[in-house]
Amino acid sequence: MERTARIDTAPADAPLPDGLPDLAHLLDGMPGQSRRQDPQARVAPPAAAAEAAPAAQDRLRPVRPWRLLPTRLLPTPRATPFTFAYAVVLAVTSLVATYADPAVVQALQQGSSTDVAHLVRHPVLVLVGSALWIAGGVLSPYTLGFLLVLTALERRVGGLRAAGVFLCGHVLATLATEVPVGVAVATGQLPDTSLHRLDYGISFGVAAGVGALAGLLTPWLRWPLLAWVALIVGQDLLSSYDPLTSWGHAIALTIGIATWPRLRRAVSRTRH
Template sequence: MAELRGSAAQSGPRPGPPYGMLRYGLRVAVAEWVLARVPTPRRNPFALGYLAVVVATTTFAELADPGLVLRLQEASSSDGHNLVHHPLRALLFSGFWVAGTIWMPYLWAFAFTVAPLERRVGAARAAAVFAIGHITATVLSQSVVITAVATGRLESGALDSLDIGVSYGVLVSLGALAGLLSPRGRLLALGLAAVLLADQISEDRDLVTGVGHPVALLTGVALWRWLRRGSGRRWRRPEPGPAGAPGAAQASGAAAVLDRA
């Protein structure tokens, strides 16, 4: 009996893993978390494909004859005049241009809105969200313009004001993505979007922007219930290393925590 008590005392609680192993596991988990969210053609065919089109049209707008560019953009514009006479063309092609000749900000916009949404819900649903937001915000904002012109609140020239860009698609993707985040992440995303929209509206005071951008964001919010059905996690959790590898268990545990973020 004494020998048994001595053996039990000697065994005692096992010491925890060394601090160096914990640091190694955390570094591995962070690296895997970042790499799992970098857009690739396999993970983000829609986001990268759409961004490639935007880069192409922006490069064309910078290098081609300005008169030709203006004519093409006017033909693609989703202004009130084009919506009445050429609705399909206006709704389809207006989202393939950006306002100006700088596309880099849209790279980050897609990386933080469209790409993560696509990873969670798939390319088909992400494309549907983008299209629904673009069409809804365009139609409602231009309906306000048409009504204002008809009632004499705006001049008739407002029906021909150039209306192109991908901002509606980006904002609807942000609004939709917020519904798939944790409560804290959802509050942060929507709060940031509200601040940006309020600042933009106060400085720009453009009727189309003032109506279209909030409508696009709220359209994304309205799609939460549809997107939550069967969305799940589209990326795979990184496989843990061999059981005997230094920090393998710590990396696996840390990756599981980060994956819920």
């Protein structure tokens, strides 16, 4: 059905029928349309009209989404200070891992490994130090995941809560996977060499961030995201390539999901 146009022949100053709202203000800036004006209104002087023209042009200028995407998806110092500062630190350590002497890099990463031996002697130091490296380097998928997930999470819940989610996932998932190793070694079920495995990276924190962010998304985004991440984690568990790390990702994802009620309340208070 084609649309038809009806010409309104009522005079400009005729009153509107009862119950019909005046929608003329929605037609500002559109050519060929006339507004109903108050008989007492005066025509704006040319100077005032010239000053109002730029404002009208700004209202009519279309928004280009591709100009907004980089600032919305990637961290910035003002909007997401935690993610931005952390990304700078990770960029520095990635450059060190790429260009420094391999022996020095290996010593640094081994010294910040969250294996049982280091956790027993320097728990706080290695838990912080292990989160300063990206397993696989700056080209690792965890780099992109960190930037997108933590940026989106911090924009919604703030820097402190985003940092708390990341820290809980990193620390709790690490302890949940390493403590059983220590117990197994103490009971003779694993050799002593299991106390010195190399374990570092940001993947547990990113997995917790994904779980937390999913709870703040609309259902048509939430469930596909969780299903996709759960599929990846499940494939890693079935492959048995690195079962401790795979279980750590599953635990961290669950920790992020457990934060939904608290984060939703925080977002609700912020909006109101």
